Amino acid sequence: MPPLVPAATLSEDYLRTRRFTLELCEPLAAEDYVVQAMPDCSPAKWHLAHTTWFFETFVLRQRTGYRPFDATGAYEYLFNSYYNQVGPQFRRPDRGLLARPTVAEVYGYREYIDERLLRLLEEEEVPGGMAGVITLGIHHEQQHQELLLTDLKYAWSLIPSRLRPAYRERREAPGPEPDGMGWIEYPEGVRCVGHGGTDFAFDNERPRHRVLAGPFRLADRPVTNGEYLAFLEDGGYQRPELWLSDGWISVQQHGWRAPLYWEPGEGGWWLLTLCGARPLEPGEPVCHVSFFEADAYARWAGARLPTEAEWEIAAGQVPIRGNFVEDGYFHPIALGEDSPAKMFGDVWEWTSSPYVAYPGYRPPAGALGEYNAKFMNGQYVLRGGSCFTPRPHIRAAYRNFFPPDKRWQCTGIRLAQ
Amino acid sequence: MPPLVPAATLSEDYLRTRRFTLELCEPLAAEDYVVQAMPDCSPAKWHLAHTTWFFETFVLRQRTGYRPFDATGAYEYLFNSYYNQVGPQFRRPDRGLLARPTVAEVYGYREYIDERLLRLLEEEEVPGGMAGVITLGIHHEQQHQELLLTDLKYAWSLIPSRLRPAYRERREAPGPEPDGMGWIEYPEGVRCVGHGGTDFAFDNERPRHRVLAGPFRLADRPVTNGEYLAFLEDGGYQRPELWLSDGWISVQQHGWRAPLYWEPGEGGWWLLTLCGARPLEPGEPVCHVSFFEADAYARWAGARLPTEAEWEIAAGQVPIRGNFVEDGYFHPIALGEDSPAKMFGDVWEWTSSPYVAYPGYRPPAGALGEYNAKFMNGQYVLRGGSCFTPRPHIRAAYRNFFPPDKRWQCTGIRLAQ
Amino acid sequence: MPPLVPAATLSEDYLRTRRFTLELCEPLAAEDYVVQAMPDCSPAKWHLAHTTWFFETFVLRQRTGYRPFDATGAYEYLFNSYYNQVGPQFRRPDRGLLARPTVAEVYGYREYIDERLLRLLEEEEVPGGMAGVITLGIHHEQQHQELLLTDLKYAWSLIPSRLRPAYRERREAPGPEPDGMGWIEYPEGVRCVGHGGTDFAFDNERPRHRVLAGPFRLADRPVTNGEYLAFLEDGGYQRPELWLSDGWISVQQHGWRAPLYWEPGEGGWWLLTLCGARPLEPGEPVCHVSFFEADAYARWAGARLPTEAEWEIAAGQVPIRGNFVEDGYFHPIALGEDSPAKMFGDVWEWTSSPYVAYPGYRPPAGALGEYNAKFMNGQYVLRGGSCFTPRPHIRAAYRNFFPPDKRWQCTGIRLAQ
């Protein structure tokens, strides 16, 4: 846990983050809060309640005299995502079956907790442990801000197109298709990766440690829609030799023929964005591809995906700039020329690294140890943040992770050699 | 199709039925309209839209010059339940995944259709065929009034008990446990069953035809909670010899230990009603049992279920009186003494008759032929209506039908010998 | 149970039946005894053992001093099909996972039981009850003779065609396609159906009882391949309006495009028979159709399936003649002119009657009550026997039954009006 921080800063961070969540919900109708479009998703009202539950459970309930918002114990059960050490949980795939609590009740819950948490931050010196947990809760809420939008996008994709709402008016950033991919060379060497500072990072980013890497080359930008389309048109989805065995099974089972949200339309492919459908823009980074698709594309392109260490070594040398959720695009934008290696924002980049513990990793004690550690199986690391990620949330050492067949996050491809 | 009827009567029936649907929705929060608690259920907003779609599709769209409410064609697809001859349908189990149209839009849809349908009824002489279809649509809406409530009851049953809303304040009708079951004798003979008049009946109730029945005896009332409890306590759910093979499989698969909505509570069993949980009332008819449970109970009791012909012969001799949805109990009430054979209301009564066509049955031509005929497989006939059934909906010849393992309808047991 | 019968007759029947089972197995290789090609089927060695277990369990074990063949109790468990009152059973779909007992051991089991059962029949006067159970066991074994062949046919159908064995050399009986279907009229009346005599019949054929039937017309022969082909070519499998709802679901789920064992081949459709594949013979009765297909065909043909009462009324008036297993065709043969109403042999004929108890039916006491009664749900009655049925097994009152989506039995269609 990070050391003692000024309560005022924390208070401000807390408030800004909590408010931003509500701001993101402004375009939602009551119905949008309720549906769970697939088991991987959660209803928006669940996101609102769960992030609140997090502060209640790990901060407020730790203090004597706290009177919970819901005296019945039902919220404790409903909004516990997966913390076995806190208690049993409502079945995850059934979150969309619950008509109650209502959206209004969930907003009431948020207010109740905010009031008490802010009071706590005002009145006393916050011990380092508690400040650390509040900071964790803020970053946790940022994660759910992204999920709230990606889940909403998925839910809306199931609505017949002509009834489908748009989240906000589209902010356009068209650009020319970028030039051919450039490669940046990195010499061999023993490097340090992982988060080492005292500022906030998730436990899974630590400890900072040395790795032997390289020499390697990394593409100077993500793969574009235009490039990916060439793979498609070269029969990429019909050629088993390009795919991992499990990837090929996924292609068959799900009937994949293109990235998620690509739909045949007038004049070719259209992409469904959170702000409506529009023709495929060749210069944008391709997104909503699974690890399996990223891997097959790389094989087809005569390249490979980077390891997470390679990615981090490269990212450590560039500033954190890019298209994040605050920019209001809610979609990747065409690749410009501003950066020698556009590493951040737009799309999460699949790495070839299975998500495992760093050498010497130890999860925190207690229930918060379940936050990351127990998911270190069957997933791959993604890096860099996306157009749905809050800007303060990201850093070079940040490790996101998803199973290799998931596509509803804004996930793209960077090549390595 | 029934012959030409006075448009004024039809108009009044239409209006009363449509308004009653909305009245039944008054206690619902926005969230309650959206969820689909299991594939057999539909969201309340879907019921509201589908019944409207029925009038639009089979009446308004048949007339030249009609401009549909939803010009995109999406409603036509979303709210078509199962009419292949009308067109393809949205996947039934996924009705709860749709955030749109919103509840407000569905209410707008209803108003739009109501206005046009009433205008149609005002302005001109309604041809018999169209009047017949409108009458069918009214009875169709009554069926969905019942489903709307039973689906809501199921949806609310998934909410943790302490957050669970009550539909209305409970109207109490406690009564003493009735005396032992009496038996009414019916002599052997060739009888007529099925609907024969010119007034409205569903196609599956026709033609009226002769059957050889009896002699048989029918219980003078449904089985009570108290009687069913004795079956339970005698190990009814643990003894395979009491069950049909598929019934025993259902017991194992679903872990049945009691009727649906029975829950262990303080002082014994509690029953979850639409208006809250309360201790089991021994004198009430048992409800929410599957055909398999009804059949096993009858075997245990040394009796059997009646055939639908037997039931109808008996019911034809008593007035249609009982506890219906308009009575506002939303639950069976303790059995009193007012009728020698309480045949109507309270609970649908499982018969031993698989749901098949009557001799000489012919489904209507066109898409409306799909209303009933294609479901004549794998279901059993139920008779008599329940506390969720609108009173004008029921008659002695009425044939309801459900698969033998379903329990979310208000279904009970009458014994025969 | 039938009354006391001469032990010598019983002994002869027993021996003939048991030997015939082995005769039917002669063409099998060791491997053919082991596989279970789908959950509905059983391995041949299981059939051999289970029929033996039947005599051991219900006859020999009822006598004091019997020493079971398998002292470990494993056979009791493995070869109990579904008698809960005897004890638990090995999982039915996993019968093909068992390498032991070996085929040789199962043959040893048969010899052991045969020796003891025949000794029992020689040495003493057999009480009526026991004789009745032995008779039941003989008819039970005849049922499994049919299943053994139909299961074998299904198992062999999974083998790539060019490795597929032939059961016996084909006995050919080609014939001209029969003339158009004739119709036989039956007047209305109260008739008796069900088995009434003292000779053997299964419990489900009793009691004989009166029904009101007719007037009706029955086709004078089953539907032919040629006639069914016309249905196919008229888009029968693509038109939902011809199908029951569950039938249409089956068409989609299983990808049905023709009866089971029809395969596109040189010059049109080929049929896979137990004795090899050959071009479709238009004059043969169509076989291996489900109830759903039979029902859809009848609807397409402007007719319907007969009720089981209608079928029995008609069959009671003709002699039991036809193509049975002893004739050695192992396939339906082209329809000749020898009978005004070819009711028996060739193909089991689907009726429109769900399989339910006759009025007044009571299953036998004890475990043998599980033989038929508990399956009275979700199945349809078939009549008349097939080319795989042993001739002594069939009679006019005989009720076979299968679920409506099953096709691996030799099942065909007769029309009614």
Add this chain to the structure above:
Amino acid sequence: MPPLVPAATLSEDYLRTRRFTLELCEPLAAEDYVVQAMPDCSPAKWHLAHTTWFFETFVLRQRTGYRPFDATGAYEYLFNSYYNQVGPQFRRPDRGLLARPTVAEVYGYREYIDERLLRLLEEEEVPGGMAGVITLGIHHEQQHQELLLTDLKYAWSLIPSRLRPAYRERREAPGPEPDGMGWIEYPEGVRCVGHGGTDFAFDNERPRHRVLAGPFRLADRPVTNGEYLAFLEDGGYQRPELWLSDGWISVQQHGWRAPLYWEPGEGGWWLLTLCGARPLEPGEPVCHVSFFEADAYARWAGARLPTEAEWEIAAGQVPIRGNFVEDGYFHPIALGEDSPAKMFGDVWEWTSSPYVAYPGYRPPAGALGEYNAKFMNGQYVLRGGSCFTPRPHIRAAYRNFFPPDKRWQCTGIRLAQ
């Protein structure tokens, strides 16, 4: 591909390996060759045919003039495991549904191929490429020798215990429970791992490359049954905090309460071995645990699993000695004192390393590139070989791999820190 080798040596290796397969089959009855006890397993006759198909497809068919054993093309389809570039494959989970080819036919297939392959090796100078593929085929067959036994063990485990055969008479090697676990220290450093020589190794073991490892400590022997029992008795299978999330799901789904083949018996736990059941021997290495169990055990023990690099660094320093299939135990034996770090034989040791490509890895061109590369997802690396592994098959760089929930291989645990 390894370079040109003396044909005589190759011929001898080929013959020895092929004969050893048959020797391993000697205890099998015909029925044992046919069953497929679960989708992960294959019937013994399939193993015999597939290994033969490998030589036929990748060696004999590459030469002009070869006349295949099965001219119909069915073998090509049936015995192709997963090589999409060779052609389509029969459904893997259905291998046990095939009664043909018979065991005798498969033996005939083997003889036919052996004769031609040996003739090829006699008559001419074998080009390096072909010699390399034959060598690969020999090692491939060794892999299937192990699978044949582990699949047989699993198949026999489904047979009721009292009918279960024993593979061979048990060769006993009881020993005292070893002393407490010792730890061997390895200093930090850049080391080389992977196979570097010119002798045979699978493609996935190459290229040899440098890694930065350590410092670390490795246990000097695998975990014993006695030690694992302590985990069990400490509630290991009831405490979610000890498990990865997917591991805990596996525990629940499969109802795991102990390693595979542990059964409660007289006096405590019994272990089912290939040569019969016997009481748990505390001094033997625990086996038939999944990765999830190995991982949970390590967490409980305050340790972790080694990475594959750590394991290989340690193994490179000790001779390849241990209990292999040729020793005839067919089960791990009690841990003695002969080696400072018993790394080989007895049990495959789970590492914490997901199975991914080594840096610079390139799969072979063509269909043989599918041998290993496409499975580099969702599996973990195991090291060291087991009591079912042929001794010539193993080396320090050898990478075995299985999904984390599989237990039917002889898999155990070594701790690291």
